[in-house]
Amino acid sequence: MAYQALYRKYRPKTFSDVVGQEHITNTLKNELSKGKAVHAYLFTGTRGTGKTSCAKILAKAVNCLSPENGDPCLKCESCLSVENGENTDIVEIDAASNNSVDSIRELRDRVAFAPSSSKYRVYIIDEVHMLTISAFNALLKTLEEPPEHVIFILATTEVHKLPATILSRCQRFDFKRIEPDKICGRIKYVASNEGLNITDGAAALIAAAADGGMRDALSVLDLCASAGNDITEETVEKVCGMAGGEYLNELTDCIKKHDTEAALMLADRLYNNSVDMQRLIGELTSHYRDLMIIKTVKSGNKPIVCSAAKLKKLEEQAEDYDIRDIMRAISVLQAAAGRMQSGNRRCEAELTLLKLCEPQLSGDIASLEKRVTLLEQGAVRRPQAAAAEPEKTEPETSAEPEYDDEIPLPEPPDVSDNTAAAQNTAEGVSAVPEAQWSEIMRVVKTTCPLIHGVLNNSRAYIKGQYLLIDAPNSQFRSLINGNNGYYKDSIRKAAHTVLGVTYKLGPYKAAQKNEESDPLAALADKLKNFEIN
Structure with a gap:
């Protein structure tokens, strides 16, 4: 005998064998035990939940010669003929391939004939939502007033596509997902x-x-x-082709630590091991969903399907996560899943991991909230208040220059000289941390490689609303002070991405010790800067 698939071999034969649909099977058994079978049934629900199986059981039960509490006996001549596929009074129709109005008209003509050996002629129409509008219209009258010996059982996974006129003529049963x-x-x-x-x-x-x-x-x-x-x-x-629980835990830890390189290398290993990238994004979404449930559901009975060991690992991982980070990750992953229907799945998965590891690269609301949270926690240096700057006495009608006059780098104060220390503190100049300036340079490299090369080995400082750049390359001034504002915009946007604040730009020049300032030279430098901008 040829091998039979397990889902066919263990298909339920009675209502009592159906798993997880007791709200439907009990109702149908009560109806049949009281002899109240209706002329049209509609079974709806997701795939694999028992719609077709229940339709076949119902077809056997209404024709069974010795029913047992609504269940078919599986012993009588009628039940055995159905089991052996010999009963011609039970007709299964695939609406996906018989969806034309001509097919329904042919069905309507055959309905008039009496059953050959059974009490009822049963028509099971699977995937009924595939019928055309004309076919539905042709079925309406027959479905509303069929002959007494005919029962229709319609099954569909997309009940919203059925006309209201069809729905109103059927007794509807909604199959739920099995627990x-x-x-x-x-x-x-x-x-x-x-x-x-x-x-x-x-x-x-x-x-x-x-x-x-x-x-x-x-x-x-x-x-x-x-x-x-x-x-x-x-x-x-x-x-x-799943990624596996350990890989998901490792990937989630990389995202938590903002370790972009490790996350992308892990995704590359999974891709080389034939893990489908769309499935990976789906599994990662489910993983974050489990973390969300653990963070929010405090009762012992959590709606999570996993082993006890995995649940313990999830609980440990959830302790290190903020619920807002989990919600943002789910939103990013859900959006990526929608875009994966077309295009390069691997590239989309890598972009998604990049957004999760580095929220400053994403412009969505959740990412902005994450950056605000980092600011509140002091993870990103905020500029000192502009009010600390001395007031500028410039005419209101003149536009403020893009570049301020050069502000000298304060020399380290002599601890024995209290006056010098107080003077340097009042200048309000603070250095941008090296890690953040390197991140700004990385962003600039992606948008304007030319200015990134010019700013090699540069440093930056913040004074009020100005970002002052100390670049050893002599071409820096000529490129920045030129008529092309693209270079300045590239630096400003990169700084805003990393620091979260939009600064005005200015050059930085270190102070020289033991040199008297020349008032005329300083005035000439100021005029030069104003003329450029």
Whole structure:
């Protein structure tokens, strides 16, 4: 005998065998036990939840010669003929391939004939939402007033596509996703009957991958059984092309530490191991969803499908995360999943990891909130108040120059000279930390490589609302003071990205010791700067 897939071999034969849909099976059993079968049923729900199986059981039950509390007996002549595929009074129609108005007209003509050997002629129309509008219109009258010997059972995964006139003529049953613990129980039952050794963690992982569908769960189990009789979590991860729990934990830690290089290298390893990038983004979304549940649901019964060891690891990881960071990560990952339907999936996954590791590169609301939080925590240096600057006595009608006059670098104060120390403090000049200036240079390199080369080995300082740049390259002044504002904009935007503040730019010149200032030379420098801008 040819091999039969597990989901077909273990398809329920009675309402009592159906798992996870008790709210439907109990209602149908009560109706049939009281002899109140209606002329049209509508079964709707996600894939693999038992719609077609219940339709076939219902077709057997209404024609069963010895029903048992609404269930078919599976022993009478009618039940056996259905099981053997010999009953011509039960007709299954695939609406996806028979969706024309001509197909429905042919069906309408056949409805008038009485059943050959059963009490009812049952028509099961699967994927009924695929019918055309004309086909629906042709079915309306027959569906509203069919002959007494005819029962229609419509099944669909997209009930919103059905016309209201069809919905109003049917008794509707909504199939829900099957709970993970019930899927786990069914998987263990099937594995035991098939002589397979499966761990609790592997069963939980299959249940999570099935997303509430029993057929998908049994298909995954069938695939795992091909790899061997001993099924572990590693077996399921390999067969399904999953990244694996350890990789997800490592990737999440990289994002938390803002370690972009490690995250991208890990994604490259997973890609080389044939992990689908779209599945990786989906698994990472589920991982962050689990962290969100742990942070928000304080009761012991959390809606998370995983082993006890993985739950403990998730709880440890959630302690280091802020709920706002988790929500931002989920938003970024959800948006990336939508864009992965077309284009380069690997590139999209890497861009997503880059945004997660470096929120300053993203302009969405969640990223801006993250940057504001970093500012509040002092992670990014804020400029000193502009009020600390001495007032400028410039005419109101003249535009303020882009570049201020050069402000000398204050010399280290002599600890024995209190007057010098007070004077240097009053100047209000502070150096931009080297790490932040390097990050600004990295951003500038992506937008304007030319100015990045000119600013090599440069330093920056903040005085009030000015960002003062000390560049050893002599070309810096000529490029910045030219008519092309693109160079200045590149530096300003990069500084705003990293520091979160928009500064005016100015050159920086270190003070020279023991030299008397020349008032005329200083005035000439000021006039030169004003003329340039």
